[in-house]
Amino acid sequence: MQTKLATSVGITLDRFIKKKQNDFAFASGELSQLLRDIALAGKIIHREVNRAGLLNIGGAYGTENVQGEEQQKLDVIANIRFIRALKNGGEVCAIVSEEDDEILDLNNKDGRYIVSMDPLDGSSNIDVNVSIGTIFSIFRRVSPVGSKVTNEDVLQKGSEQVAAGYLLYGSSTMLVYTTGRGVNGFTYDPSLGEFFLSHADMKIPEDGKIYSINEGSYRSLEPKVQQYIENCKDKKYTARYIGSLVADFHRNLLKGGIYIYPSTDKAPNGKLRLNYECNALAMICEQAGGLATDGKNRILDIQPESLHQRVPFYTGSKKMVEEAMK
Known part of the structure; x- marks a missing residue:
């Protein structure tokens, strides 16, 4: 009778990480701490996003990032917050960020991990x-601990990720991540200041009826991509495109669908970045039972050649991606 008066609030992120620590390839507690550091930064960004309209931190910052994209104030704030959390956590030796031209070497000789991130997607x-997010990839460095970070450390294939995930700041704030043993989602409870397990062992439906693409670029798409879109319309699929990669991906992960950002006349190599957008979401999608490709190659098998390399991106339900590849 007493238990009905105080129902369980669920498993916190911290307890879940501790429980699953032995699943990690390197169960020394370092990766666990790193995930906690990312969660902490996510809580801070949650607060900033929810106060953006009141504190005049919306709008453009007045500068461009390395891709020539206009930076928003919250882009800069999120980048600072995540760098600070990762630096203070002590587990990371270097960071690759969408907002920084070069590798950010933290001069942490004991750090064993590299983090690649898009601090504020969308x-x-x-x-x-409208919903926005944070995307992150975690790699274990390949150079000896104590030495200077090298290009080989930060330009690893996606298949070498030890963990990947994203934070979604929407109607609720969620943290979704994988360490290569399935995908789990946690929803933030602001009243308690904790992430709680809300989506255990997430699986993307094998098939779906949602296609997500910016059809405003239709006339600049390759004919075969146009043909696929027409095929989706013939089958009376639903078009859903938010314009925030994390939000579009998250919806399709839950409901089934395909996300497409192909090459266009304006962006012949695609627009999305391999190292800190596509790799992370590809790992999550595959762990959830889906597929991710650049149209020809498995995303996780692509060898990066530069920090901000762009690739076409097709990801989502297995049958839909396979059909698109035909």
């Missing part, structure tokens, strides 16, 4: 109150 949607 930032153009901030001012119109």
